[in-house]
Amino acid sequence: MLRTHRFLLPAFCVSLLIHAAPFLAGNWLASEAPPAPRPPPLQAQLQALPPVPELIVPEPPKPSPAQPATRPTTPEKHGATSSAWTQTIREQFARQQQAGLFYPAEAIxxxxxxxxxxxxxxxxxxxxxxxxxxxxxGHDLLDQAALEAVRRLRALPADAPLEVLLPVRFRLN
Incomplete structure (x- = not known):
C-alpha cells in the first residue's frame, strides 16, 4: 500500500501544477496572436436592368409578280394560312375556357x-x-392564369415561331 502512495502523490502534484499554471501565469504561457483586422464593410450598388429587346415576328415573304406563288415545303396541320398557329392557340384557349381552366373563378x-x-x-x-x-x-391572379394557360398549349403547327410574345386577354362579357 505504501508503494502505491509513493507514486500517486508526486503524480497528483505534477497534475495540479499543470492545471493551475494557466491561471497563475496569466498570458505568459499562452502567446496570443494579435486579432486580425476587420474586413471593410460590404458595399452594393443597384444597376438598371438592360432593356429587354422586343421580339418581332417576321412576316412571311410576299411573292413578287415575276415569281409564281409557291406553297411552303413543311406540312401544316391546320391549313395553309400563315396565322394557323394563332388560330390554334385561340381554339386551345377556348377549350380551356369550356373546361373552366382559363379564366379563374375568383377573378370572375x-x-x-x-x-x-x-x-x-x-x-x-x-x-x-x-x-x-x-x-x-395588374392582377397576380390573372398573370398566373395566363402563364398556366400558355403552359397547357400543345402541338402548335409547324409555322409557329419558336419564340413569341403572346398577349393573353381576360375580358368579362
Whole structure:
C-alpha cells in the first residue's frame, strides 16, 4: 500500500501544477496572436436592368409578280394560312375556357379584367417549353392564369415561331 502512495502523490502534484499554471501565469504561457483586422464593410450598388429587346415576328415573304406563288415545303396541320398557329392557340384557349381552366373563378367573382403579355418558347413538336410574364395585367391572379394557360398549349403547327410574345386577354362579357 505504501508503494502505491509513493507514486500517486508526486503524480497528483505534477497534475495540479499543470492545471493551475494557466491561471497563475496569466498570458505568459499562452502567446496570443494579435486579432486580425476587420474586413471593410460590404458595399452594393443597384444597376438598371438592360432593356429587354422586343421580339418581332417576321412576316412571311410576299411573292413578287415575276415569281409564281409557291406553297411552303413543311406540312401544316391546320391549313395553309400563315396565322394557323394563332388560330390554334385561340381554339386551345377556348377549350380551356369550356373546361373552366382559363379564366379563374375568383377573378370572375372579383370582376378582374386585364391583359398579360407572355413570352413563350416552343420546342420542335410545338409544345411550350418555357413561359414568363413580360408585362403583367395588374392582377397576380390573372398573370398566373395566363402563364398556366400558355403552359397547357400543345402541338402548335409547324409555322409557329419558336419564340413569341403572346398577349393573353381576360375580358368579362
Amino acid at each position: 367573382r372579383l370582376g378582374l379584367e386585364g391583359e398579360a403579355l407572355v413570352f413563350m418558347m416552343l420546342d420542335a413538336n410545338g409544345n411550350v417549353v418555357a413561359a414568363r410574364i413580360e408585362a403583367g395585367s
